[in-house]
Amino acid sequence: MSYDLKFIYGSRLEKYNTLKQKSLRISKTISLLRLLVFLLAVGLIYFFSLIDSISGIISTILLSAGVFIYIVKYHSRILTRKKLQEAFIKINKNELDALKGDYSKFDNGEEFNDPEHPYSADLDIFGDGSLFQFLNRTSTLIGKMKLAERLKNPFLKADEIRESQEAIA
Structure with missing residues (x-):
């Protein structure tokens, strides 16, 4: 691959x-x-x-x-x-x-880091080397905000995931 x-x-x-x-x-x-x-x-x-x-x-x-x-x-x-x-x-x-493992050219979403969020700091959701930086290919502020929101509040039910996947596909 x-x-x-x-x-x-x-x-x-x-x-x-x-x-x-x-x-x-x-x-x-x-x-x-x-x-x-x-x-x-x-x-x-x-x-x-x-x-x-x-x-x-x-x-x-x-x-x-x-x-x-x-x-x-x-x-x-x-x-x-x-x-x-x-x-x-x-x-x-x-x-x-x-x-090659260098994601530094992609935005790291540091501005979305919320110390009050229950898991974002523990799981390195935002910041250098974060999940956000690994996934982020957005080019608009709205897209960036949507990605950050989805990482902070993921779908919890299978039907929500399927609905989202169908909307994207």
Whole structure:
């Protein structure tokens, strides 16, 4: 099982690193293209101003502005894709570390530690090396709070457990 997961996370890590490198190359190319469009527009505007062609100046401004805006929007999509790829890289690196027993990259839920709770301190439910840190893969505050609540107040009846499992599945 562990080998399969190492292979899966390792393959994904390699895949997303490759995709990220491709996105970086595209991003650099687009940056140069934006500069080229701007310089070309300035050059054409200068040229049309020398020959007193108002229609040439206006056409150049409108056309280059349209092309520039399109390129900026496309560049934004590439940068968003790169951010997503970086997030996937981080997730897979963290999971590979977890397979090696290093859960330090995951939130430990220390803020949910309650000294008045009957068993959370004894069973290391929260804090470094805790059950919360071992299980936690949440990315939202609500998810984190729900996990902490479930660890503090587990289901006590079999039908509650089954109901919860069916809701998740």
